[in-house]
Amino acid sequence: xxxxxxxxxxxxxxxLFEKYFGTNYKILNSLGTKxxxxxxxxxxxDGSVAYLEQHYGDTVTILRKEKNSGFAQTCNLGIxxxxxxxxxxxxxxxxxxxxxxxxxYKYFELEDTFGVMGRIIGMDDDNILDxxxxxxxxxxxxxxxxxxxxxxxxxxxxxxxxxxxxALMDTRKLKAINGFNEMFNPYYGEDQEMSIRxxxxxxxxxxxxxxxxxxxVSATTKGHKDIYSVKRIYFRNRYYMHHLHLHGVDxxxxxIQVILCDVLPSxxxxxxxxxxxxxxxxxxxxxxxxxxxxxKTQMKIHKSNIGIIDVIETIKIMLxxxxxxxx
Numbered sequence: 297x298x299x300x301x302x303x304x305x306x307x308x309x310x311x312l313f314e315k316y317f318g319t320n321y322k323i324l325n326s327l328g329t330k331x332x333x334x335x336x337x338x339x340x341x342d343g344s345v346a347y348l349e350q351h352y353g354d355t356v357t358i359l360r361k362e363k364n365s366g367f368a369q370t371c372n373l374g375i376x377x378x379x380x381x382x383x384x385x386x387x388x389x390x391x392x393x394x395x396x397x398x399x400x401y402k403y404f405e406l407e408d409t410f411g412v413m414g415r416i417i418g419m420d421d422d423n424i425l426d427x428x429x430x431x432x433x434x435x436x437x438x439x440x441x442x443x444x445x446x447x448x449x450x451x452x453x454x455x456x457x458x459x460x461x462x463a464l465m466d467t468r469k470l471k472a473i474n475g476f477n478e479m480f481n482p483y484y485g486e487d488q489e490m491s492i493r494x495x496x497x498x499x500x501x502x503x504x505x506x507x508x509x510x511x512x513v514s515a516t517t518k519g520h521k522d523i524y525s526v527k528r529i530y531f532r533n534r535y536y537m538h539h540l541h542l543h544g545v546d547x548x549x550x551x552i553q554v555i556l557c558d559v560l561p562s563x564x565x566x567x568x569x570x571x572x573x574x575x576x577x578x579x580x581x582x583x584x585x586x587x588x589x590x591x592k593t594q595m596k597i598h599k600s601n602i603g604i605i606d607v608i609e610t611i612k613i614m615l616x617x618x619x620x621x622x623x
Contacts, residue, residue, distance in 0.1 A: 298329065298380075298381035299329050300324070300327070300331050301380040301467065302324060302332065302386055303371055304333070304334065304336070305338060306338060306388050307338040307339070307340055308340045308344065310343045312388040313344065314347065315391075321333075323392050323394065323396065330380060333356045335348055335356055336370045336371070337358060337359065337360050338361050338370045339363055339365075345360060359377065361373070365478075366481030366482025367460065367482060368477060368479075369478045371476055372474075372475040375475045376471075380467060381467055382404065382465065383464075384462075384463070385461070386461070389512040390416075390461055391510045392509045393509060393510070397464070397507075399414070399506050400504055400507055404466060408499050410458075410500060411458045411463050411470070411494070412463075412464055412501070412502040413462055413464070413502075414505075415506075416462060417511070419512045419513075425511055426443065426459050431611060433605075436542065436546055436547075437550065438537075441456075444621060445503065446619060446620060448618070452502055452614075453503045453504070454502060454503070454614045454615065456607075460476075462509050463487065469499055473493050477490065477540075480536065482529065483529065484526075484529055485530070485533035485534060485536070489537045492541055493591060495610070496591075496600065496607060497594070497598045497602070498598065524569055528572050531569065531573035536577060536580075538554075539577070554574065
């Protein structure tokens with residue numbers, strides 16, 4: 297059984313540790329394999345660190361950041377410190393159901409598995425909050441489909457991306473792609489972009505419907521920013537993702553589509569967050585160019601020439617003739 301390093305990003309989550317961590321801690325320590333738990337504190341101002349030190353000090357590694365920066369960088373610090381075969385990203389507002397990991401191990405018997413995620417349901421009900429996604433193209437915009445799962449639970453289910461809240465990933469592969477892109481700080485879209493890089497290097501992301509966890513919706517970002525700022529960050533990061541993974545004519549057409557369908561309507565209706573998000577994106581073109589060049593080099597090292605359109609086709613082929621249950 298492969299060993300696991302658990303990476304838990306935290307910002308002012310003392311109340312969440314008090315509610316959920318005990319259950320998760322118990323499940324992790326009953327796995328019968330080597331488990332390393334790393335909590336990366338994103339400059340919390342509550343009693344998170346003191347609480348963990350008092351109750352779990354000898355068994356949990358706590359990394360403290362002096363400055364709050366967001367999800368991607370916080371997770372990357374934990375990923376750097378991880379030493380076991382697999383890395384499990386776990387949000388503080390998630391609680392695992394019994395048997396979660398036992399249903400995921402089989403995926404890592406496959407050489408090309410990057411990672412796998414389970415089904416996320418509500419904390420107080422069984423409504424599905426996250427499941428598998430397949431990519432679709434609208435014009436040149438790439439969007440994930442609605443949630444789905446396969447009727448035959450024994451069939452491997454591909455997913456366009458892994459949720460950063462409960463993803464179990466191959467440590468070697470995750471470190472090889474340098475974890476999350478920190479341009480996506482403070483949050484939104486970083487898990488999708490990382491998963492796309494994994495697919496483009498020839499690895500696969502899977503969804504396991506029978507592995508279940510519960511999630512308190514938006515508990516980790518509630519009150520973190522005002523709604524306008526959240527929307528602005530969300531769209532900026534969408535522009536980042538497309539720019540990083542589209543090329544040539546497709547990329548040019550995408551930007552025309554964004555200007556016509558996002559930026560101009562945003563200005564005309566005075567709902568300026570999309571226009572401001574695009575300006576934010578333009579300000580970071582040099583950094584995006586560096587990231588794009590670095591990934592191109594990485595693809596050469598892995599002898600891959602897979603593009604985002606190829607990824608979409610691969611997932612479509614994997615789902616062909618399968619009974620897809622759409623949610």
